[in-house]
Amino acid sequence: MRRAVGRWQLYGLSINDVIGSGIYLLPAAAALLLGLMSLWAVLLAGVAVSLLVLCYAQAASYFDQPGGGYLYAREAFGPFVGFEVGWMLLLTRIASAAALSNGLAEAVTHFWPHAASGGMRIAIITGSLGLLVGINVLGVRAAARTGVVLSIAKVVPLLLFVGIGAWYVDMSVASPLATPPSTRALGEAALLLLFAYAGFENLPAAAGEYRNPRRDVPFAMLSMIATVTAIYVAVQWVALGTLPGLAQAQTPLAEAAARFGGGWLALVLTVGAAVSILGTNSNTIMLGPRYLHALAADGYGPRALAGIHPRLHTPVAAIVTVGVLSLALALSGSFVQLALLSVIARLCTYIVTAGSVVVLRRTHEQREGALRLPGGALIPVLAALLAVALLASASWRNLLAGAIALLVGAVVYRFRRQPELPQH
Template structure:
């Protein structure tokens, strides 16, 4: 257990001895979620015909971060991920703050995903777009997944695995069929003379990065993988290549088949309807719903375990450290995360909550990039560690880009993160006194 309270428990050994290709599957499942189904329209609204290049550039940017995580992961065999790297590089307080903000990221992510689910199903059930119907979808999805996670981690893990196929098959059909219907003038020539508004590029970058977010979760359970110092870096690098190609292909088909893409709230379903009819549109809607549910389930599976571990280590109310006597899950921590995510979900939109979750996530990216520089200076290329091409160049570039993205966030989001860090500092400074 981490002395800074930032490393979650291992998940009852479910992932023990997971091999290289299974780890790759887990990494893809962690990344491919709501973003690929819902963000193509927003990306096109902000970047126009340059959106495909924006997707590729975002993939390259995330690739730098992925290489940093691959390098950091090759130093350790225990669990912890970003929190572990921050603690080992900068000390217990930094590790605590990263673990704390990671949990807050999970809350914001769960809130944004529930809104994304309502947006996705609104195409075939318009009532989900607003009012009571939207509240029913948002609250119903969060409460259902919370109940599943309270009943048991095995049930939650099985649900995640079952949803993988449901999220990838519609995307594969969308690309394989749609590529033959792409109007290249529509895709790249409609507004080619208009350069993207530089005022929007920061927001666009954060939203595109949201579509790639989740890769950092893979190393959290590294202690339960087979040969994690080799297999985690392999899975991370292979994942970013595959996912970048998939996302670029999806964006290309969407903007090459759907006039008025920027105004669509269900871009892939609407695009699919233009070349595959309402049947394919329904399949894409179902795929979006399954994808969002899968990612949300993973968020509600892992997130409360950070909160539970903080409480076990003496940070926060003792009640959060309790384990359900029958189901052996941190039921109260799960319920607290659900309640906070629900309150946040009902107060914001998918895009705004996605932006908030990315701003908090950037703190983990910044500390990991900087941590790689510290760990490499301290340990060099230790035997068995993954050799990072270019030495300090890649982590330095990743650190600079992450800082630039953080500074591009809105004042409201930066203030919210500052308040969160302040609260975390108070919790760390005044741990619970056991009697």
């Protein structure tokens, strides 16, 4: 494959992969569950997720092959664990694409109520997925450029929201000092906030198509988490301090913007939400099929899914397959249900990736250019414990769904065919 994507494009892609529906739709859910404490929760979630980002950044500095968490788990723990991680990563991408497509329809209801249900909702979901599949089929360069443009377009409305709204914040309302929430509310909010920060794990999946992945992927990931945490905290602070009914808002940022900026700013935030969700889904459709392609190339799944188009240099069959599966799931579920499903699958991969770093650092840390984290194995161990704690806070239904997914993966693993030869 051609190595076409450079450092700053990767930074834009990483921003695009994380800032999506979460910041536009989940501030209200966090406020409903945690009240004024949601401001601290957003900040602490960013700090906690940083531990996981550091693990992925360190592992990414060891390899220039595609696969991300699938590759790290396979190299550290063998083919079966690697496959299960790749399988769960694939399911995460499909569930995320489905959730984001639903979130896109919900985001535009502030000015377009018909998008809430019926044929218009189906048209938005189908049309957005079809557009993104088409762009990604054309090539990683086209998808990367689209992602960078959408990253800029999604950040500008948020900066306007914070820059204007900061002058109207009621400091007595936006104070983070409040009564601690219940353990159950805290656990549910943690999972939803994780969805808002999730997506960082996707960037290494297409490492084989980047110019200098061992150097540029860690830079992009670490720069991204600092940027995203700052934006998220500022947005939550303005929303809490300007919209008294934040917890009950269906389109929280647009409704808050309408109060202090008028209809024009509400429209900007509505368009920004749509662009933001579309941009994140663009990355999902770009990077998700790389997991499917990597699995198929290793012998799991139909041989056609391992193919690369001779002219476009993209895994066309894998991209179309992920698009079709995402559409089917999107039309059968809601945003919150699909978001929680993707989080459960993600947590499984986070735990294994953190463990992979502990193993891989013994044999790879001395490689030239490898990232060295302070404290030895301390950060990966803390990251793994964090992911386990979050997983334990999930409902038994979500945990059962995750267990079933792992069992189905184990069945698929037993029917491995001869892997593809490396393509040059």
